[in-house]
Amino acid sequence: MNLTIAWRNLWRHPRRTLVILLAVIVGVWAMVFYAAFIRGMMADMLRQGIANLTGHVQVQAPGFFENPVIDARIRDVATVRDALGSLLPEGARWTSRLRTGAVVRSPHGAYGVTLVGVDPAAEHGMSFLADSVTEGSGLANAPHGLLVGRALLVKLEARTGHRLVIDAQDASGQIVSRAFVITGVYRAQLETTEKQLIFCRRETLQRMLGVGGDVSEFSIVLPAAEESPAVARTLRERLPESAFRVLTWREMIPFVGAYLDSMTVYALIWNVIVFVAMAFGLVNSVLMAVFERVREFGLVRALGITPFGILGGVVLETACLLVVGAAGGSLLAAVTVETLGRTGIDFSAFSAGTEYFGLARIVYPEAAASDYALAAGTVFVLGLLVSLYPAVKAARITPVAAMAHV
Amino acid sequence: MTELPAGRSGAGTPIVEVRDVSKTYAQGKVIVPALNSLSVTIAEGEFTALVGPSGSGKTTLLNLMGGLDLPDRGSILLAGRRLETLSAAEVTRLRLQHVGFVFQAYNLIPVLSAAENVEYVMLLQGVSRSERRSRARAVLEEVGLTGLEDRRPAEMSGGQQQRVAVARAIVSGPAIVLADEPTANLDSHTATELLQLMRGMNVRHGVTFVFATHDELVMRHAKRIVRLRDGAVVEDERCS
Numbered sequence: 251m252n253l254t255i256a257w258r259n260l261w262r263h264p265r266r267t268l269v270i271l272l273a274v275i276v277g278v279w280a281m282v283f284y285a286a287f288i289r290g291m292m293a294d295m296l297r298q299g300i301a302n303l304t305g306h307v308q309v310q311a312p313g314f315f316e317n318p319v320i321d322a323r324i325r326d327v328a329t330v331r332d333a334l335g336s337l338l339p340e341g342a343r344w345t346s347r348l349r350t351g352a353v354v355r356s357p358h359g360a361y362g363v364t365l366v367g368v369d370p371a372a373e374h375g376m377s378f379l380a381d382s383v384t385e386g387s388g389l390a391n392a393p394h395g396l397l398v399g400r401a402l403l404v405k406l407e408a409r410t411g412h413r414l415v416i417d418a419q420d421a422s423g424q425i426v427s428r429a430f431v432i433t434g435v436y437r438a439q440l441e442t443t444e445k446q447l448i449f450c451r452r453e454t455l456q457r458m459l460g461v462g463g464d465v466s467e468f469s470i471v472l473p474a475a476e477e478s479p480a481v482a483r484t485l486r487e488r489l490p491e492s493a494f495r496v497l498t499w500r501e502m503i504p505f506v507g508a509y510l511d512s513m514t515v516y517a518l519i520w521n522v523i524v525f526v527a528m529a530f531g532l533v534n535s536v537l538m539a540v541f542e543r544v545r546e547f548g549l550v551r552a553l554g555i556t557p558f559g560i561l562g563g564v565v566l567e568t569a570c571l572l573v574v575g576a577a578g579g580s581l582l583a584a585v586t587v588e589t590l591g592r593t594g595i596d597f598s599a600f601s602a603g604t605e606y607f608g609l610a611r612i613v614y615p616e617a618a619a620s621d622y623a624l625a626a627g628t629v630f631v632l633g634l635l636v637s638l639y640p641a642v643k644a645a646r647i648t649p650v651a652a653m654a655h656v
Numbered sequence: 657m658t659e660l661p662a663g664r665s666g667a668g669t670p671i672v673e674v675r676d677v678s679k680t681y682a683q684g685k686v687i688v689p690a691l692n693s694l695s696v697t698i699a700e701g702e703f704t705a706l707v708g709p710s711g712s713g714k715t716t717l718l719n720l721m722g723g724l725d726l727p728d729r730g731s732i733l734l735a736g737r738r739l740e741t742l743s744a745a746e747v748t749r750l751r752l753q754h755v756g757f758v759f760q761a762y763n764l765i766p767v768l769s770a771a772e773n774v775e776y777v778m779l780l781q782g783v784s785r786s787e788r789r790s791r792a793r794a795v796l797e798e799v800g801l802t803g804l805e806d807r808r809p810a811e812m813s814g815g816q817q818q819r820v821a822v823a824r825a826i827v828s829g830p831a832i833v834l835a836d837e838p839t840a841n842l843d844s845h846t847a848t849e850l851l852q853l854m855r856g857m858n859v860r861h862g863v864t865f866v867f868a869t870h871d872e873l874v875m876r877h878a879k880r881i882v883r884l885r886d887g888a889v890v891e892d893e894r895c896s
């Protein structure tokens with residue numbers, strides 16, 4: 251019956267209740283949607299980071315991570331191969347690459363780049379490379395083929411089929427130059443990637459630099475990012491520290507990990523900000539409801555309800571409002587997130603700006619159950635807390651004071 | 657000005673004993689005297705009218721009897737307990753268990769139907785749901801409101817609303833029902849009906865009533881008339 255009373259009281263002023271209900275709905279929606287947006291952005295950032303030739307775990311030579319020069323390379327490739335072959339969990343994939351700093355020249359300019367020698371077939375499902383070739387045939391059947399980013403191609407004023415000359419330092423410290431043919435153009439999420447990375451076949455680069463079968467890195471992609479620490483631990487046990495360095499994605503792209511970790515805190519801060527905006531309306535509407543019912547509170551106090559009973563009634567009324575609002579807001583958020591999660595939110599119009607921060611062009615929001623729980627929880631707990639103020643005011647009304655009230 | 661000793665007023669067990677009670681209100685800087693060393697005793701089964709001009713202290717006296725307010729001086733005994741010795745929570749509980757109230761207006765909770773208004777007090781008293789239902793139905797039938805159980809206050813006439821209030825006041829068999837000008841907003845015909853209803857409860861169930869009025873027509877129904885002036889009892893007469 252208390253619930254019935256609370257519910258009916260809530261709807262004595264339908265318009266006022268609807269307005270504040272709408273505020274709660276929008277508030278909860280904003281909370282969940284923000285969390286989902288950030289989560290989508292983070293997930294994309296992680297995906298991109300992993301696909302950006304990082305992988306979940308890498309094996310490198312000591313010192314390469316800090317100073318990626320050709321001298322810091324893995325010379326004992328067989329040991330790593332054996333370790334990967336026997337220790338990786340099912341579903342894991344790996345490939346090896348050779349990297350070096352280089353200068354690419356065309357008749358229109360020369361640019362500093364990173365030349366990466368890859369095994370084109372093995373990159374499938376490992377990095378963005380396999381799915382990103384937009385023109386040309388790629389590296390598959392071209393020993394001296396070169397895969398160039400769209401943005402760099404524009405700067406070089408070149409096209410597929412054109413020749414480019416690449417200068418790099420070989421194993422003995424000599425500058426070597428080789429002519430390559432552009433056999434493919436790739437697009438990356440980030441323009442900086444397109445300008446920075448140039449790809450050729452691994453064997454070609456190994457020969458050019460005179461490093462035999464040596465590589466710079468083994469990159470491993472696992473079925474789930476969470477497995478990275480465990481896999482890294484197993485590999486570290488097998489591969490001696492003197493010759494190998496095992497890194498997880500958290501060590502290689504630490505800002506992504508830091509973003510992921512602080513996401514909950516950001517969401518909570520945002521939730522509180524949204525709530526504060528909402529709280530004024532809420533307290534105001536509950537106060538109004540209390541002040542226009544002074545006589546009623548006096549009456550039921552005379553009948554024998556305790557001040558605590560009055561307080562409970564007002565809080566219960568607010569609770570009804572908050573539950574409906576939280577449910578409505580969550581539902582609205584679920585619909586929005588579900589829809590935009592499928593279509594994505596296109597930021598390409600602002601891509602120049604977002605790229606600068608390393609963010610994606612298209613964000614696919616995804617909400618976790620905890621996002622709904624956090625939003626609904628924030629609104630419910632803080633909402634009840636602020637409703638205590640009008641509730642205490644109501645509880646203090648005495649029958650005699652209420653009778654004098656007009 | 658005759659002041660009658662408290663003990664003389666009735667033969668039955670005293671339900672309310674007001675002894676030497678004074679009450680003033682502070683209105684800004686002005687002190688307004690409301691009751692002045694007033695004593696009166698209400699015995700079980702009485703049907704008493706508090707009569708006096710506006711401002712004579714009727715409402716103040718009823719509030720003190722029902723434990724809605726505290727006197728400045730003097731002592732009040734309600735259902736065997738000295739109110740001035742009790743905590744606020746104990747007074748509230750005492751009121752819930754032993755006192756029924758009927759006010760001049762705003763008697764009912766607007767969002768509840770007639771039956772629910774009657775049930776509400778029983779809910780506070782901890783009466784079970786099924787018993788609440790059947791008792792509410794029965795008492796509404798007794799006050800002649802069968803068929804109107806599901807009406808909200810706004811859908812009932814003033815007389816019907818006051819009947820609901822009376823039904824609510826008596827439903828749990830209180831020691832006393834205090835009614836402050838219950839007929840003030842009713843026409844004389846409806847007022848008479850309400851008084852007859854209350855008197856019927858008094859006769860059939862022995863419910864003790866004290867009601868305040870300044871209406872000659874209403875006070876004719878009383879079995880005892882306590883006249884107040886300037887916060888003191890000036891006359892206390894029994895009628896037959």
Ligand SMILES: Nc1ncnc2c1ncn2[C@@H]1O[C@H](COP(=O)(O)OP(=O)(O)O)[C@@H](O)[C@H]1O
Nearest residue numbers: 654681683688690709710711712713714715716
């Ligand atoms: N809340 C109050 N504040 C100030 N004065 C009051 C208050 N209630 C009653 N009084 C004063 O106390 C006196 C008695 O009032 P009341 O008990 O209401 O009389 P009655 O019910 O017979 O009209 C009056 O002078 C009235 O003005």
Ligand SMILES: [Mg+2]
Nearest residue numbers: 714715716836
């Ligand atoms: Mg009065």
